[in-house]
Amino acid sequence: PPTTTSLSLPLRSSPDYWASANADIQAHLERAIQIRHPLAVSEPMRHLTFSAPETTAPALCLLACELVGGSRDQAVAAGSALRLVHAAASAHEGLLSSRPRTDGPNFGPNIELLTGDGLTPFGFELLARSEPDHSNPTTRAESSSRVLRAIIEIARASGSHGMVEARYNEIEMIDGSGGDDEEWVERVCKKKEGEIHACAGACGAILGGGGEEEIERLRRYGVYVGMIRGIVAAKRVGRGGRRWLERKVGELRELGLNELKGFNREKVEPIASLMLTSEHDRRLRMTD
Amino acid sequence: PPTTTSLSLPLRSSPDYWASANADIQAHLERAIQIRHPLAVSEPMRHLTFSAPETTAPALCLLACELVGGSRDQAVAAGSALRLVHAAASAHEGLLSSRPRTDGPNFGPNIELLTGDGLTPFGFELLARSEPDHSNPTTRAESSSRVLRAIIEIARASGSHGMVEARYNEIEMIDGSGGDDEEWVERVCKKKEGEIHACAGACGAILGGGGEEEIERLRRYGVYVGMIRGIVAAKRVGRGGRRWLERKVGELRELGLNELKGFNREKVEPIASLMLTSEHDRRLRMTD
Numbered sequence: 001p002p003t004t005t006s007l008s009l010p011l012r013s014s015p016d017y018w019a020s021a022n023a024d025i026q027a028h029l030e031r032a033i034q035i036r037h038p039l040a041v042s043e044p045m046r047h048l049t050f051s052a053p054e055t056t057a058p059a060l061c062l063l064a065c066e067l068v069g070g071s072r073d074q075a076v077a078a079g080s081a082l083r084l085v086h087a088a089a090s091a092h093e094g095l096l097s098s099r100p101r102t103d104g105p106n107f108g109p110n111i112e113l114l115t116g117d118g119l120t121p122f123g124f125e126l127l128a129r130s131e132p133d134h135s136n137p138t139t140r141a142e143s144s145s146r147v148l149r150a151i152i153e154i155a156r157a158s159g160s161h162g163m164v165e166a167r168y169n170e171i172e173m174i175d176g177s178g179g180d181d182e183e184w185v186e187r188v189c190k191k192k193e194g195e196i197h198a199c200a201g202a203c204g205a206i207l208g209g210g211g212e213e214e215i216e217r218l219r220r221y222g223v224y225v226g227m228i229r230g231i232v233a234a235k236r237v238g239r240g241g242r243r244w245l246e247r248k249v250g251e252l253r254e255l256g257l258n259e260l261k262g263f264n265r266e267k268v269e270p271i272a273s274l275m276l277t278s279e280h281d282r283r284l285r286m287t288d
Numbered sequence: 289p290p291t292t293t294s295l296s297l298p299l300r301s302s303p304d305y306w307a308s309a310n311a312d313i314q315a316h317l318e319r320a321i322q323i324r325h326p327l328a329v330s331e332p333m334r335h336l337t338f339s340a341p342e343t344t345a346p347a348l349c350l351l352a353c354e355l356v357g358g359s360r361d362q363a364v365a366a367g368s369a370l371r372l373v374h375a376a377a378s379a380h381e382g383l384l385s386s387r388p389r390t391d392g393p394n395f396g397p398n399i400e401l402l403t404g405d406g407l408t409p410f411g412f413e414l415l416a417r418s419e420p421d422h423s424n425p426t427t428r429a430e431s432s433s434r435v436l437r438a439i440i441e442i443a444r445a446s447g448s449h450g451m452v453e454a455r456y457n458e459i460e461m462i463d464g465s466g467g468d469d470e471e472w473v474e475r476v477c478k479k480k481e482g483e484i485h486a487c488a489g490a491c492g493a494i495l496g497g498g499g500e501e502e503i504e505r506l507r508r509y510g511v512y513v514g515m516i517r518g519i520v521a522a523k524r525v526g527r528g529g530r531r532w533l534e535r536k537v538g539e540l541r542e543l544g545l546n547e548l549k550g551f552n553r554e555k556v557e558p559i560a561s562l563m564l565t566s567e568h569d570r571r572l573r574m575t576d
Binding site: 008027085095110113114118119125129137152154159162165 | 322329352371376377380384398401402403404405406408409410412413419425428429432433436437442444446447448450453477570
C-alpha cells in the first residue's frame with residue numbers, strides 16, 4: 001500500500017505551515033471580534049469560534065493563495081470567513097443532537113443558536129470588507145470581482161447544498177441509517193470536509209490571482225485533503241478499519257499530489273504538507 | 289395629534305407599491321430557489337421563506353433604489369437577500385421559544401435549524417451574483433463596490449449587532465424582564481424592525497447610485513418606517529395603548545416625511561406609502 005516513502009514529493013511530516021497560516025487567521029479574527037463587539041457578545045463568539053473542532057480548510061485557503069503567486073494577506077479574510085462558517089455550523093451541531101457540551105463554558109442553547117446565527121454574516125462582512133483600495137479602476141474591478149467570487153464560493157459551500165446537506169447526512173449516519181460503514185464514511189467525508197476544503201482551495205487560488213485551471217486544480221486538491229482529514233477523524237471515533245484507512249489515504253494522497261504537479265515544485269511543500277502531518281502519521285501507525 | 293390628514297404629502301392609503309415590489313422579489317426568489325435546489329431542499333426553503341412574518345424591508349429597498357434614480361432590478365437581489373435573512377431569523381425564532389408552530393407544515397426542529405442555516409448564505413450568494421457584466425472597468429468597479437457595500441450592510445444588520453441582538457432583546461421582552469411596556473416596545477422595535485429597514489433604505493440607495501447624503505437620509509427614513517411597522521404589530525399582540533400608538537406613529541411619520549423632503553416630490557409617493565397603508569389605518573381606528 002502507498003505509504004509516506006512512496007510519495008514523489010519532499011514532504012516534511014510537520015504541521016508548521018498549517019500552524020503558521022492558522023496563527024495569521026487567529027490574529028485577524030481576534031482583532032476583528034475585539035474591535036466590533038463588546039465583551040458580552042464577543043466572549044461567546046470568541047469561544048464558539050476558537051473551540052470549534054479543528055479544520056485545515058482556512059489554512060488551505062492561505063496556502064493556495066501563496067501557491068498561485070498571491071500574498072497571504074489577500075486570502076486571510078476568506079480564511080477567517082471559512083473558519084467562521086465552520087464555527088457557526090459546529091455551534092449549531094450541538095443543538096441537533098441531544099448530547100450536552102462538556103468542554104468549556106456552556107452558554108446554553110439560546111446563546112449557541114444566536115451566536116451561531118451571528119458568526120455567518122460576520123464572515124461575509126469580513127470578506128466583503130477585505131477589498132483593497134486601488135486607485136486604478138481596472139485593478140479595483142478585478143480585485144472586487146475576486147472578492148465577490150469568493151463570497152459566492154463560501155456561500156455555496158456553507159449553504160443548503162454544502163455544509164447544511166453534509167450535516168443532514170451526518171445525522172443520518174449517527175442514526176445508523178447509513179448502510180455500509182466505509183462507503184458511507186467516504187461519502188460523508190467527501191461532502192463534509194471535502195467540499196469545504198475544495199471551496200478553500202478554489203477561494204485561495206481566486207484571491208491570489210490564479211488562472212482558471214489553477215483554480216480547478218486547487219479545488220480538486222481540496223477535496224482530497226478534506227477527505228483525508230475526514231477519514232482520519234472518522235477513524236478516531238471508530239469508523240472504518242485500519243487497512244481500509246491506509247489504502248484510502250494512500251490513494252487520496254496520490255490523487256492530491258497529481259493535482260499539485262502543474263505547480264512550481266519548490267513552492268508545493270507547504271500546501272502538500274496538509275496531506276501529511278505528524279498527527280496523521282501517528283494515527284496511521286495505530287492498530288485497529 | 290398628527291393624523292393622516294395632517295401629512296404634507298399626497299399619500300394613497302394603498303399598499304399597491306409595496307405589493308408590486310414584493311411580487312418582483314417573490315418572482316426573483318421563486319426562480320432562484322427552483323433552479324438551484326431539488327424539491328426535498330427547496331420545499332422547506334420555499335415554505336420557511338414565504339411563510340415568514342410579513343416585512344416591508346425588502347420592498348423599501350427596491351423603492352429606495354428607484355427614488356435615487358436607479359432601476360428596480362438593481363436592487364431586487366438585495367431585496368431578496370433581506371427577505372432571506374429575515375426568513376432565516378424567523379425559522380430560528382421558533383427554536384428559541386418553546387411554542388410549537390401551528391401554521392402550515394411542521395418540518396421539525398432539525399429541518400428548521402438547517403434550513404434557516406441555509407437561507408442566510410443563499411441570500412449573500414444571490415447578492416454577490418447580482419453584479420452586472422460591464423465591459424467598462426470603471427463602471428464595473430463602481431458596480432462591484434456597491435454590491436460589496438450592500439453585502440456589508442446586510443451582514444451587519446443581520447449579524448450579532450443587528451437582528452441577532454434584536455432577537456435577544458425580544459426574548460427578554462417576552463420573559464417580562466423589559467421594564468416599562470411602551471418604552472420597551474419602542475426600543476425593541478427600533479432595534480428589530482428599525483435596523484433592518486434602515487439597512488434596506490441604505491442598500492437601495494447605494495445600489496441605485498445615490499449620493500452619501502441620500503443614502504443616510506434613506507437609512508434614517510428606514511428606521512422610522514420600521515418602527516411604525518413594529519409598533520403597529522406590537523399593538524396587535526396587546527402591547528401599548530391606542531393613544532400612545534397614535535401619537536407615536538404620528539411623530540414617526542413626520543420624522544419620516546422630513547427625510548423624504550430632499551427628494552423629487554413627484555417620485556416620493558411610492559416609498560412614502562410604506563408609512564401609511566390601509567392596513568395601518570384600519571388598525572389605527574381600532575379601539576383599545
